[in-house]
Amino acid sequence: MKGSGVFITFEGIDGSGKSTQARMLAETLRATGKDVVLTREPGGSVGAEQIRGLVLEGDPDRWSAETEILLFTAARRDHLEKTIQPALDAGKIVVSDRFADSTRLYQGITRGDLRGVVDTLHGLMIGREPDITFIIDMDPATGLARALSRQTSEERFEDFGEELQKKMRVGFLAIAKEFSDRCLVVDGNRNADVVAAEVAELALERLA
Template structure:
């Protein structure tokens, strides 16, 4: 029997890993299967969270401390959860999200200070939900940074931290894949996009039934 929705799928990875492209591809694949899909992103995904996104992703790299970022990301995530994610899942939809709490665990909890415990405690208190399935797109840090900088989208604050931070983030995501093997699938992002998309679609189809 085919499962008809109510599943939370997230995409993670360093900047320029191709996760946004793959999230869109999976959402389209699942729609073609006849599923009711909500495609969203973080930070953002709801009006209030999008306002916080503008604060977080623009400006100088040192605009916010890691501690302040954790609070802002958690506030955006809570609004996103209340207004979009939870209602969509309750209605039986598949939610495909470009980034979620794992990004905060890595960016603020690991690479910008030893703040993982704070990230996890705030997540427990204010979010309380993990994805059902997470795709971590793994790619060489220099390649990812080059791709990210070529976008010129006006939201380059984190990319401006440079290659060393990208390398630390990659290590953080690899650690998360080992920490949460029941939901995380590590995907080689150094291949053609269509090959990656086919692998992800197959995994998602199996999970959805």
């Protein structure tokens, strides 16, 4: 599935500021006259948002890694069908807070040796990668403190603690090397405006 638009994703550990950066980039691109759809995962469509509540709330051991992979893939498929692909087909820029790279790490590596399962399901049911992925790199302890300070009901993965954050950071940097054609690593340990300026510059270079 490939449209005429551009698909941009943001990845990073919890509390890295990726959600803020996704929003700020969408605002910057809109200011230049571009048609932008800002979305998120899990979620981004009615069905996917319903699944979001299942996977992000409750006890840390609520689901096995295998069940999580199926739930996230189902949510992503609905998100792709209902939101992402129609926007890309219309020539729009889609900016998403998370996509498949998060599942490759959270469920595929850090929750069990299931990366092959994630990639197989991704190939069968999703079938596309982003055009550009920004990985917001962040100190794990700082990211966890930020994430926990939000005090939302969606804290299931934050409850796994700093060790998961450390594994995720290593994993995201490995993803950046594996998919070096689309991944750009940005230092998130700085003021949000400074980070946003770098992200915007890199995005506009790629879009040009």
